[in-house]
Structures are given as C-alpha cells and as structure tokens.
Amino acid sequence: MKNIKRLWIICVPIILLTGCNNYLDINVDPTLKADATMQELLPTAQFYTGEASYQQAYVACQYSQQLGNAIGEDGIDTYAETDNTLGWSNMYLYVVPQLNAIISKGGSEDAPVYVGVAKVLMAYNLGIATVNWENVPYSQADQKNFSPAYDTQEQIYGTIQKLLDEAIVELAKNTGTLPSSDDLIYNGDAAKWTRLAYSLKARYAMHLSLKNPQQAAQAAIAALEKGMTGNADDFQLQYNSKNLNPWYSRVAIPNTTSNLSVTFTNTFVNLMNGTVQGIEDPRLPKVISLKNNQTVYAGVVPGSGSGSTVDLTAKAWHSNINSPLVMMTYSETAAIKAEALFLLNGGTPTSTGTSAAGYGAYLEMISSNMKKVGVTDADIAKYLAAAPVNVSAAKLTAKHIITEKFKSMLLIGDIWTDIRKYSYLDFPMPVKPNPDLGGSRIQRMRYPDSEITRNSKTVQANQKDPEMPMWWMSK
Numbered sequence: 001m002k003n004i005k006r007l008w009i010i011c012v013p014i015i016l017l018t019g020c021n022n023y024l025d026i027n028v029d030p031t032l033k034a035d036a037t038m039q040e041l042l043p044t045a046q047f048y049t050g051e052a053s054y055q056q057a058y059v060a061c062q063y064s065q066q067l068g069n070a071i072g073e074d075g076i077d078t079y080a081e082t083d084n085t086l087g088w089s090n091m092y093l094y095v096v097p098q099l100n101a102i103i104s105k106g107g108s109e110d111a112p113v114y115v116g117v118a119k120v121l122m123a124y125n126l127g128i129a130t131v132n133w134e135n136v137p138y139s140q141a142d143q144k145n146f147s148p149a150y151d152t153q154e155q156i157y158g159t160i161q162k163l164l165d166e167a168i169v170e171l172a173k174n175t176g177t178l179p180s181s182d183d184l185i186y187n188g189d190a191a192k193w194t195r196l197a198y199s200l201k202a203r204y205a206m207h208l209s210l211k212n213p214q215q216a217a218q219a220a221i222a223a224l225e226k227g228m229t230g231n232a233d234d235f236q237l238q239y240n241s242k243n244l245n246p247w248y249s250r251v252a253i254p255n256t257t258s259n260l261s262v263t264f265t266n267t268f269v270n271l272m273n274g275t276v277q278g279i280e281d282p283r284l285p286k287v288i289s290l291k292n293n294q295t296v297y298a299g300v301v302p303g304s305g306s307g308s309t310v311d312l313t314a315k316a317w318h319s320n321i322n323s324p325l326v327m328m329t330y331s332e333t334a335a336i337k338a339e340a341l342f343l344l345n346g347g348t349p350t351s352t353g354t355s356a357a358g359y360g361a362y363l364e365m366i367s368s369n370m371k372k373v374g375v376t377d378a379d380i381a382k383y384l385a386a387a388p389v390n391v392s393a394a395k396l397t398a399k400h401i402i403t404e405k406f407k408s409m410l411l412i413g414d415i416w417t418d419i420r421k422y423s424y425l426d427f428p429m430p431v432k433p434n435p436d437l438g439g440s441r442i443q444r445m446r447y448p449d450s451e452i453t454r455n456s457k458t459v460q461a462n463q464k465d466p467e468m469p470m471w472w473m474s475k
Contacts (some may be wrong), residue, residue, distance in 0.1 A: 031219035036369060038105050038114045039182040041098050046184045048094035049121055050237040050325045054246040055087035056128050057413035058262070063442055064419040065267040065427050067204060068300040070260040070308060077265070078303040079442035080433040081466050084132060088448045089165060095125050100142050106170075108272050111177040113190050116170030120197050123163040123325070125236075127204055130156040131417050132445045134470045135462040147455045150462050153471040160204050164197045171197070184237055194234050199227035199328060202336050204267050207417055207472050209343060217340035228330040231372050236324035247319040247411060251312045263308045264288055264447060269299030271407060275390040285371055287410055289313035303430030317373045318411050326412055331372065334365035336404040359393035362401055369408035399425060420473065430457050440467035 007348040061067040064089040069075025076082055100119040106115035129136045130153050138159060140148035151159065171190045179188040205219035228234070239245045249260055273289065274280040284297060288310050300308035312319040320327070334436065341358030354362075363384055370380045383389060391400060402422050409415040426439050434442070444466055447459045 004060055011449070027288075035296060036101065038102050038109070038111060038177070039179070041102050041131050042114065042117065042179060042182050043103065043184050044119070045098040045121060045402055046237060047243070048090050048098070048124060050327070051246070052087050052090040052095060052125060052128055053091060053327050053413065054325060056132060057411050059445065060086075060132075060416035061411055063264065064070055064406070064416040065265045065302055066261040066406070066415070067268075068265040068302045068308075069305050069309075070255075070263040072305040073303060073432055075262075075305065078430045078432060079302075079437055079466070081434065081436070081442075081446045083446040083448040085448040085450060087128070087132065088451065091125055091129055092137065094465070095121070095255075099125075106177075109177060112170040112173040112175060113178050113188070113193075116167040116173075116190070116197075117179065117183065117193050119163045119167035119170065120200065121195055123160045123197075123200060123204075126156055126160050126163070126208075127200070128413065129471070130160075131207070131414065131470075131472075133309075133447060134444055134464070139265035147402070150458055157204060157208065158473070159307060161201060164201050167197045169195055189288055192233055193232050195226065195228050196328065198223045198225075199235075199333050202227055202333060202340075203328065203414065206336050206340060207421075209339070210421060211475055217343040220336055220340040221344070224333055224340075228333045231330050231368055234324075234326065234332055234372070235328040236326045238324045240368060241321070242415065244321065245319070245323045245325055247312060247325070248314060248321055248323060252314045252319040255311045255313060258415045264299045264310050264314065265300035265302050266404050267302065268407075269297050269310060269355075271403065273297045279383065279386040279388050281407065282375045282383055283407070286373045286375065287317045289316045301431055302428070303432050327410070328414075329372065330367065330410070331369035331408045332405070332412070332414075333367050334361045334368060335401060335408060337361035338365055338401045339398065339405075342396065347398060351392050352397050354396045356393055359396055362396060362404065365401075365408055366404050398422065420433060420469075434466075436465075437467045442466050443469050443473070 035162040058067075059076055061083055062069070063079065065077070068077040074080065099122045102118040103115050103122075106112065106118065126136070126138060134153045135150040136156060137148045138151045138156060167391040171194045174190045178190075181187060183189075186196075201223035205216050205223065209216040254261060259332075269288065270276050272281040286297070288297060289312070291309055291311055292295065294309040296309060298307055298309045300306065312412045313319050317323065338358050338361035341361060342354045345354045345358060347354060365379050366389070367384060371385070389404075399422070402418050402425065405418060406415060406425075409418075419427075420441070420443060429439075433439075444464065446466065447463055
C-alpha cells in the first residue's frame with residue numbers, strides 16, 4: 001500500500017529536470033528526495049495522474065463497451081473482474097504522497113496556487129478511485145501504517161467537494177511562488193485551474209443524480225456558471241517524443257506488430273458508422289482507423305475477440321504520437337449541463353423534453369467535441385441538422401444525451417459512471433459474459449491482491465460482489 005513514508009522514499013520516482021522548457025524531457029530517479037521542491041513534485045504528480053487516468057480508462061472503457069478485447073474470449077470486456085493494480089499503485093504510491101507534499105510545502109512557502117492545483121488534482125484522483133472501487137483510503141492514507149481504514153463513498157464525495165472548494169479559495173489568491181512551465185497541464189494559469197475545479201464540482205455532483213436528481217442538477221448548474229468556457233480549457237496532459245501518450249505507446253504501436261490488446265467494439269463503431277442512428281458521425285475517420293485493406297468500419301463483438309476491421313492506430317486522434325491524454329473536456333461540461341437541465345425540466349430516464357438551454361447544451365456538447373478532433377464546420381452543421389440528431393427540445397431524451405456523451409468522451413474512463421447510471425443503455429450483453437455475475441452487468445473493480453495481502457481485514461469489510469451497485473447508485 002501507500003502508507004509508510006520510508007517505503008515511498010525507496011519506491012517513488014520523481015522527475016528530474018534536464019531543461020527548463022520541457023519538464024517531460026526527463027530521467028527517472030528511483031528515490032523521492034526528502035527535499036524535493038514543489039517544482040519537481042508537481043510535474044511528477046501530474047504525470048502519474050495521467051497514468052492513473054489511462055489505467056482506469058483501459059478497464060472502464062471495456063466495461064462500458066467503447067473498447068473490447070482484440071485477441072480472444074477471456075478479456076475484460078466479458079465483465080471479467082479485474083483489480084486494476086497499476087491504477088491503485090499510481091494513486092497511493094505516487095499521486096497522494098506527492099500531492100500531500102505540495103500542499104504542505106505550499107502552505108509553508110507562501111505558494112497558495114500550488115496548494116490549489118494540488119487539491120484539484122487530489123479531488124480528481126479520488127474521483128477516479130471511488131468510481132472504480134467505491135470505499136477507498138483517504139483520511140488515513142499517507143500515514144505510517146499498513147492497515148488504514150477506508151472512507152465510505154459518501155465520505156469520499158464529500159471530501160472531493162471540500163477539496164475543490166478549498167482549491168478555489170487558494171487559487172484566487174494568486175500570490176507568492178507561482179507555477180509556470182512545471183505545470184504540464186495549464187502552464188500555471190490559475191484561472192484555468194479554477195474553471196477546472198468548478199467543472200469537476202459539476203461532474204461529481206451529477207454522479208449523485210440517482211440519489212437526488214434535483215439537488216444534483218442544481219449543484220451542477222451552479223458550478224458550471226464558473227466552469228470551462230471552451231476547448232482551450234480542456235484538462236489534458238500533452239506528451240513528447242521521450243514520454244509518450246500510453247494510448248500510442250502501449251496500444252497503437254503494439255498493434256502494428258500484431259501484439260494486439262484492445263480495439264473498438266461494434267457497440268461504439270455502430271454508433272459512429274450510421275448503423276444505429278442512420279447517419280454517419282463525421283468523427284468516425286478521425287478517431288477510428290481501418291486495418292490494412294479494410295473498407296468497412298466494424299468493431300469487435302464484446303467477449304468474442306472477433307469481428308473487428310478497425311484499430312487504435314498511430315493515425316487516430318487519441319492514439320498518435322502527438323496526442324494528449326484527455327481527462328476532462330469542455331464538451332463533457334456541456335453534456336453535464338444538458339443532463340442537469342433535462343432533470344430540472346422534470347426529465348426522467350424514460351421521459352422526453354427539455355428547455356431551450358438544455359437543448360443548446362446538447363448540441364454544444366457534440367459540436368465542441370467535433371471541433372476538438374478536427375471535423376469541419378460544414379460537416380458539423382450537416383450532422384447537427386440531421387433528423388436522428390436534431391430531434392428538437394420537446395423530444396430530447398436522456399438516451400440522446402448519454403449516447404452523444406458516450407461518443408464525445410471516448411477513452412475517458414469516467415464515462416463508465418454514466419453507462420452504469422443509465423443501466424448500460426440498451427447495449428448488448430457480451431458473448432459468454434462472466435458467469436459469476438449471474439446475468440447482471442459489472443458495477444465495480446476488485447481491490448488489488450497486494451492490498452488484500454497487506455490490509456486484508458479492511459478489504460474483506462469493504463469488498464462486495466462485482467454486480468453489486470455502489471452507494472452512489474442507490475436512491
């Protein structure tokens with residue numbers, strides 16, 4: 001686990017700067033210096049935040065049927081249980097101690113913006129952890145014991161909102177030592193970090209919309225008034241030629257040598273190629289690549305390992321050598337607004353109709369993501385005008401919103417939250433699904449085996465069967 005600081009001194013790498021212009025031109029030091037500066041700690045924490053995001057998305061996007069196993073019948077896309085050990089270790093061996101160190105140093109060294117940035121990142125990482133495993137360590141994490149108690153998911157959601165509120169206060173000070181090029185995400189722009197904090201408040205408020213739809217929607221709308229204002233605010237990590245986007249280095253490049261891992265599912269591809277909606281999505285050739293000599297877009301059948309004519313390749317928007325790792329976008333905030341206004345208009349999973357503002361947010365979600373991945377204005381206009389998409393405010397449904405959000409949040413692991421919240425939409429069951437689920441859909445990841453070994457009593461008290469809904473799903 002992550003709870004003995006002496007263990008971190010041995011295990012946690014930090015980024016050593018080899019040039020002031022690019023903090024990802026790095027070597028990895030096998031020790032965490034006791035006197036590491038905030039300028040060293042921040043890019044390291046951001047790098048490992050990206051790693052945790054990728055590890056979550058690799059699993060969650062298979063459970064949500066954006067991705068599927070490309071090589072056989074025993075993959076994660078059968079709803080097989082997985083513990084996402086690397087995601088857990090990134091969180092608790094690397095991210096939490098580094099961010100706690102920044103918060104401590106920032107408080108003593110007159111650096112409130114560093115404190116604010118670290119608290120935003122902490123809230124984001126806690127959000128990843130709780131939607132994966134439900135109850136997770138936080139209040140007793142980063143302490144000198146091997147057996148921390150786990151905070152309940154209800155407590156974690158409260159902590160996330162508290163951290164974001166505190167971050168907003170610290171970022172507003174904008175005094176003292178300020179981050180610049182050591183901030184790999186926003187280059188020290190406190191205003192963008194503030195807009196991210198409000199956007200995350202909206203994301204995590206809407207996670208709880210099954211418990212209290214009106215309260216969640218009102219909180220989300222209030223937060224979004226100060227949230228992201230355009231694609232330039234997107235929360236993403238840009239890599240370089242020495243440190244590569246993992247979708248490129250671990251998926252796209254191996255695909256070229258027949259070391260296949262995941263590809264796109266027919267669930268996702270059929271939403272893009274016109275099979276389901278009756279209109280081809282112009283993002284299709286931007287984000288999905290055909291295999292050699294293929295001309296028809298078809299995805300893998302979940303659980304079968306077969307049927308795919310497509311791949312994640314070095315030519316696709318998300319998985320080329322210059323691709324950023326995307327963690328939250330302005331398009332997602334528009335989707336949140338569309339869903340929240342739909343609920344405030346009295347919407348339910350089976351009802352129709354929203355306000356003019358809610359319908360505008362639905363269209364903005366689509367158009368902003370299309371612009372991000374390079375679709376032309378003419379193609380955007382054509383798609384938005386098509387009858388399957390341009391359904392009118394009076395006929396908009398939650399399914400319209402979540403279906404388009406599913407496409408816009410490609411390879412962002414938090415989409416699994418929406419898919420679970422809306423009962424996996426009408427997605428097909430995988431071929432030969434995990435029989436332990438008894439015909440149900442998977443709802444959680446398993447705690448890592450390493451955690452079971454080190455903190456077995458706590459794990460036993462918190463682990464639930466994989467088909468059991470999480471706290472946030474109960475009314």
